Amino acid sequence: MESINHWILTIILLTPLAGAILLSLLPERDGSKLHAVSALAITLLTFLFTLHLPSHYNYAASGFQFEQNVSWIASPSIRYHLGVDGLSVWLIVLAGILAPIGVLTSWNTIKSRSKLFYTLFLLQQVAMLGIFVALDLFLYYGFWELSLVPMALLIATFGRTENRRKAAIKFFLFAFIPSALLLVGMIWLYNRTGTFDLPVLTQLAAQHAISPSAHALWWCALAFLVAFAVKVPIFPLHGWLSDAVQEAPTAAVMVLAGKLGLYSILRFSFGIFPDQSHAIAPLLIALGAIGIVYGALLALVQTDLKKLAAFSTLSHVSFIVLGAFSFTVLSLNGSVYQILNESLIGAALFTLLGLLYERYGTYDMRDYGGLATKHPWMVTMFVIMSLAAAGLPLMNGFVGEFLILSGTMHSLVDHHILWCILGTTGVIFGAAYMLTMIQRIFYGSLGRRSTEVAGWDLTSREHLELWPLALLFLIMGVASPYWMKAIDTYATQTMHQPQKLFSSDTKQMETTTYSSSVPVKMPVAASEEVR
């Protein structure tokens, strides 16, 4: 067992990689499902391996587990250092489960060049998993850049409209140019400290031993933050999102926004630059709150379903930004949890939109209407998904948003209360645009396309990709402690770094809070610990 625990992360990385190589060698014939079937098998296998992590995770311990740490390149000192902690353990499982769902959604939509599609899709998964497990900054950067290439090619090759090449290049440039600055920051850090190893850097940062020059450290922290913020995207750096979402095939959209950038902020910005992150938090909280409302308002006025989904994504990730930069254990827990929720809900939303497009060939809301009688199962799924997205109690979205908002409220009450209130209105707008969308598609008088095209209700394959998500929404809504016990180790540890004073206190408060989903009077001191 020990050796499995030691190698499991490498195995998780290698399975899709080997799969991608295997797929590229399989012969391609038009109409054959060979590649889809193999990709499904590989992604399911990977998912199975990722499940090993939570089942063998030691919830009592903090710090990294399943570590593998060997020297890779001597000069500069780069290590093959993988590890998992409470932040990443469920994100890896998330990446694991999204992949088979992505393959299933592409089952019929990818008719030609399936070899290229699934090969790129698996490579994309390797990069994503790599980002979540890499603890060496350099290794991480490698996977980070690697994640851009398959995505750009997927958008450029399998995009929906003629605009796809432009969208792909826009996506790539938006992500690549800031990450060039990230690289400068990394090299600068390396020249200062002689290491790329994240745990070492975190330790040095906690001792304020990275650089005597606060000025230079600030620039470095900004380079990191901007690179991540573009990828999230944080308002106002979201210029690429709408185009990329419009073009990208469903399976690629699911992994386009949100988790990679947010994880990187939580892991690297907070880990290496805790002081700077705290100092810049007011700005990010403001941007988060503005992003919530801005995204939701834009989503409200869209007639194009994909654009609506893109702006709803912006609104949802802004919630997470708001929570993360509030720096309370509560809101950090909520943020990490909400990353999972946002990704799953987004996956369901984009899958459902893809199903509509598959049947009716349009994303224009005005062409739909009155579909509820034709597709009873589909409307059920749409309603479940949108209630989860809108944050109905008992659904997963509620837990995340509630923790984020109450955490934000508690943190530094005097400064952030207005932003918190502004952000909370986003919940209302969120429900508004989701329900408006359902009303326009499924109810009212029959639309043009709804009458012209016959359409069909969910097939068994589509049931298979949607039910797991729907069940997860409910389970994660009522049994959140199961996930929280891992996430909480990360949140409490992060909050300890600046000050160790309130450790037992916050821990205790935390366990009662999230499980009951009832706000507990929080000691004011605990929220003051940020400063």
Place this chain on the structure above:
Amino acid sequence: MSPNLFALLPEIVLTIAGVLVMVAEPLLPAQSSRKPLGWLAILGTALSAVAAFIQHRAVDAAGAPMMGFYRTIQIDNLSVFFHLLIASIVLVVLLASLDYFEGPVSHAGEYYALLCFGATGMMLMSCSVELLMVFIGLEISSISTYILAGFRKGQATASESALKYFLLGSFATAFTLYGIALAFGATGSTSIAVLATMLHSSNTPLIARLAVAMMLIGMGFKVSAAPFHVWTPDVYQGAPSPVVAMMSTAPKAAVYAVLLRLLFNGAPQLRGEWLVLIQFFAVLSMFIGNLGALLQKDVKRMLAYSSIAHAGYLLTAFASFQQDAVAAACFYTAAYASMNVGAFLVLTQLTGYNENLRTLNDYTGVARKRPLLSALLGFFLLSMIGIPFTAGFFAKFYAFSAALRGGFSWLVILGLLNSGFACFYYLRLLIALYSSPASEIAEPSSTRPSIAATLALAACALATVGLGIMPGRLLHLLQRSAPITLQEQPGNSASLQ
């Protein structure tokens, strides 16, 4: 073996191979295949690589550089590295062009001989520590390359290419020669070692500074650094693709070797002056190269501008005056050679002798017809962008870290922003390869690559991956070779950090 002969062993082997090819060419019947001559040249190149390796062993055993021919030739690990690099480039190009010249060309023997002679000149440059010797090597390599550039006789672009390269190249060579003359006037010697001691005195004559500047202009032309880059796009466009693969990498590598010796060994006292010029060249090359490439529709011209940009990235490494700068610059030449030779050899395979694929539009959708070659080209393009786990990434990484350690953060930020712009045009080509074809006019050549060409492509790909995954080995070797080149200059290399 006499030490003099031993010092020039790789060059001698190559010269013999070239002469044999020349002699054998008329003996073959007019219509018969010229492949045996190609194999002869390949054998000669391989043997010269072996000779360079023997030199490496001898230098390692002796623990000190070996001198020959009245201290004009120096064999140390640096020159061995460049010998091996040049031999590998020429070897790969020879392998890939065996079939390229079958059929349409009846004078392919010249081609093989000229490649051998060119490589001889380049190798001579990389091991000379005397300026006139450098000049002789430069001339041998340049004249061979001028002829090679116009090798597709009968095509207007080829003649333009050769003539332009020849006229501008001679002009640049004249600058170099003038610089050497001035250096002789200033110091009374053309030996780099003497130059260093003579320039030690505090009042350096203006004429010596002028000499270094003149030589920099000549060398800048050869490495196609802006503002001496104007020839590059036209020449690359007109020259045969395998020749471009060679001339965009091997002569440049040789010139970088000379630059390293001249600037770091010969003129460290003038560092304040030449550093300004080098920075100017670097920044200008990056911007002109990348912005120029953005505007290009022709793929070969685009790659020409990209090579200007790469010269700029490489020159940033010179900003640091420490061992790692030498290692970084050498690493860059090797990495750039592996990916650029690879890219041009893929173009050779895709377009054939007639080069019927020219513009970006012609390359649209090629991946459907030639999936493997397209994937390979895509990989080399990614390496040029600088995606991690490829040679191009570590090349830039080492060059920029060297500059950063030298205290030139602004140069690094400019460089990295430039690699941001650069990814646009590489990516445009990459995405075009994988898009649906826009026009059906141009067809990629459908001949399968021969075994030799496959071998050449595989070697480039392996080198690009190898340097991307395990750069440590080569870098370690280079760092070991660097101290011999670099004399300690406590005053100048004072850590800026």
